[in-house]
Amino acid sequence: MSGISRRHFIQITGGAAAVSTLGFSNILLAGKSAGHVVIIGGGIGGATAARYIKRADPAVDVTIIEPNANYYTCFMSNEVISGERSIDSIKFGYQNLESMGVKIVRDYATNIDAGKKQVATKGNSNIAYDRCIVSPGVDFKWEMIEGYDAKVAAEKIPHAWKAGPQTVMLRKQLEAMKDDGTVIIAPPPNPFRCPPGPYERASQIAWYLKHNKPKSKVLILDAKDKFSKFGLFMQGWKKHYDYGTDNSMIEWVKGTEGGIIEGVNPATNTVIGSVSEYKGDVINIIPAQKAGKIAFTAGLVNDTGWCPVDQKTFESTIHKDVYVIGDSSVASPLPKSGYSANSEAKVCAAAVVASLHGKPAGIPTLVNTCYSLITPEDGISVAMVYNFDGKKIQKVKGSGGLTPMDSSPAMRKREANYAHSWFNNITHDTFGG
Amino acid sequence: MKVNKKLLTLLIIGGMSVSANSMAETTTAQALANTCAGCHGTDGSSNGPATPSLAGISVDYFKDAMADYKAKDGRYSTIMSRIAKGYSEEEIALMADYFSKQTFVRKEQQFDPKLAKQGGKLHRKYCEKCHEDGGRSSEDDAGILAGQWMDYLHYTMDDFKNGRRDIPKKMKKKVSKLEKDKGPEALEALINYYGSQK
Structure with a gap:
């Protein structure tokens, strides 16, 4: 130009x-x-x-x-938690919008x-x-988990579901954790922001632990019995993190089998489930929304x-x-x-x-694409095209869907690269520059 | 003169998108193109490193690519085959027209200057005939190569060479000759040349 x-x-x-x-x-x-x-x-x-x-x-x-003076994107913040990228790389200001004449108050x-x-x-x-x-x-619906509130989240047990200081805190807690520690992640019930996010987070943390604290593991205490990209995550966890074996770095407890949590005791680092109590060295609770x-x-x-x-x-x-x-x-x-x-x-x-x-x-015409990174080189996605039926938004039949289960490692590597390209493009498209 | 011509084109594009907007009951080219920006960049100029820029693309190249993505066992891709199936021929034509009229904004890329220099020579000898103006032109439905993202060019050449994407006959001949004459490094040099273009 x-x-x-x-x-x-x-x-x-x-x-x-x-x-x-x-x-x-x-x-x-x-x-x-x-x-x-x-x-x-x-x-x-x-x-x-x-x-x-x-x-x-x-x-x-x-x-x-x-x-706030800056916005930290929630997407790709799981890579900050695993140490794959810096917090500054997901930080965006409003100067480009201001130079277009947008007033920021x-x-x-x-x-x-x-x-x-x-x-x-x-x-x-x-x-x-x-x-x-x-x-x-x-x-957040803080009232759904006894003992958990904004103060506990800011000081000890982060939700890190709005990126920023809590993202950094969770990262620091992982770095400070001893080997053979347990990281508890408690994903919320539907509907919530970024449906595959908690499972990408589990993957990213497992990736960090595998290379830095291999005796440690991630315990997912889920409110649900199924989640976004379920088959692809299960497949990826088996491939990279020995999921389903005695050496698995990830354990997933579904809602109907005791995964639903009712309370937390920050003093003892204990999560109180509907069936049993769980002790964690690092705890990440993502409350209902x-x-x-x-x-x-x-x-x-x-x-x-x-x-x-x-x-x-x-x-x-x-x-x-x-x-x-x-x-x-x-x-x-x-x-x-x-x-x-x-x-x-x-x-x-x-x-x-x-x-x-x-x-x-x-x-209206709309698109959604969500990438998740199971490892830095294993990307998966779900995509969909939407149009308007005269009254409401609908999925366009025959479009969209998930990464095929049989896609090759080379294609998964491409998807990871496209995930990072998506990040660069959507942030420029949103904040300008 | 060059700038004036550009200005005129920009004014026409701007005017068109709004007059299309005011026609209710039709999805507009602008609205459709907006949904691509999340991955391909605003107005089709990508920030990379892998998603290709669409700005300035030939109308027929765009339509053919989308038709190929939509086809059963069509063009090899990660998500584009899933996305393309969401659009009618009319919608694809609107998008093709929109992106063809955008200016390709070239972003900084990391390239090897020595390879880029070699690549420039190879381009003139083997590629310029179809990819005119140093790979900047989309005349005769050529893909724009100058400033295109290098990761994308790597994927594309890999797919062409391994039979995952149909390679045009003339191009196949030229690529074979290039590799026979200059060895496997030659393609790398070409890609670095395109990546070096501002």
Whole structure:
């Protein structure tokens, strides 16, 4: 792109968009706003929505309300835990979005007044919006595990299900653990963020232990009897970690066989299951999940604890002009994943821009792809294409599915390489740069 | 003049995507292309190291590749055969048109300068006839090679050579001759040359 910087490129294409949408008269009134969109949450959903609104129409003012200076991606954070990559490699700032004209407000959104069309913040501001996009990720149902709360998670027994300090803590605990130790991972019941994530984490930790603390093992105490990519994980664990033998580095206890945990005692490092108690040297509890806090205070959830939306636009079916994307929304059949949040954000961004111009929303088309790394060179994936049946999102028949069980080691190595390429591309697509 | 022409193309693309957006009840080229960005990069310029860039691709090359991925026992791939089955011919045509009009943004890659230099000579002798302009051109449905991700080029050549992907007759002849004349290192030199292109 000789002679044209990326930023100019966006402005030029965006300028053309404004011409054909608004007609030439408006382009002459340079600087006239096409409306204000306030986005709550600067994660994958929120950041993608901001970038794609600006790409579609730079005349729309976009504000992201986000308490943290940086976002740490949950995807690939399991590689930080195993020591395969640094925490800084999953850290993303908002400078590229700012250079597109997105305003970042370092604050915490506490409520939405859908009548007055204002977002209230902890810092005591009220930010007016024309359209509000809510992308708060997940919150935890702490009450389901006795003795476990945000404080215990931050200080001793991390969930590490929002990447950042707890990811680093879990890594340090593994490094400090003696050989012949037990690492307990307790995955949550459905639905939750990143369905294959806990099992990729078990794989990554087993990889670290195999090469550094070979007498140690991973004990998975699962709330469920089955999980995402089940056959592929089982196959991979047998191949790499002697799963199912006396020397297995991974043991998996299913929900109906005592895997469901009811409590934890941080003082003794004990996990209390429905059948027996388990002692761990390192414990990682991933609690049951619900929509992010703001979704509850703003009354955007139904009795499932998640936010119902019109799946054509992601507008809340409860509050007009408020949209919910990412993990908090009911986007089923899409899973709660980073790729889904990115895909949903683009559908929502287009619908919001259309709505600000008084146009009908287009027909959504979405994709999800989730990679998991069983070892650094053994990647597996699940993919799906989705379209819209007039009322809701549906899987396109015949598309998608899992890595074939009989794919060769060479292909699995390619999948691992594509997983890392996916990481590079989706993070650039979301945060710019 | 060159920049002006580009600007004009960009304006047309921008205008088209929005006029398409305003037609309700149709999935737009922009909306379809957006779903590819997670793996292939925004507007089809990949950040690598393996997923290929699609920007600037020939319309027919794109359509043929997708048809081949969709076919039973079609093109060898990791996930593309699963993804391609999700799209109709009309949708694929929209995507082909969209990506063909994007500018291929070349990103930094690690390459061996000595090999790249050798590769440049080999390219001119063995490849330039079809992959014109140093492998930058997509004329006559040639794949764009200059600046394409080297891991992807390695996979592709490996698949061509081992019969996992159908190799065009003319290319097969040229690759055989190249390897006969210059040995197995020659392909590595070519890949480094393409990876070195900015």
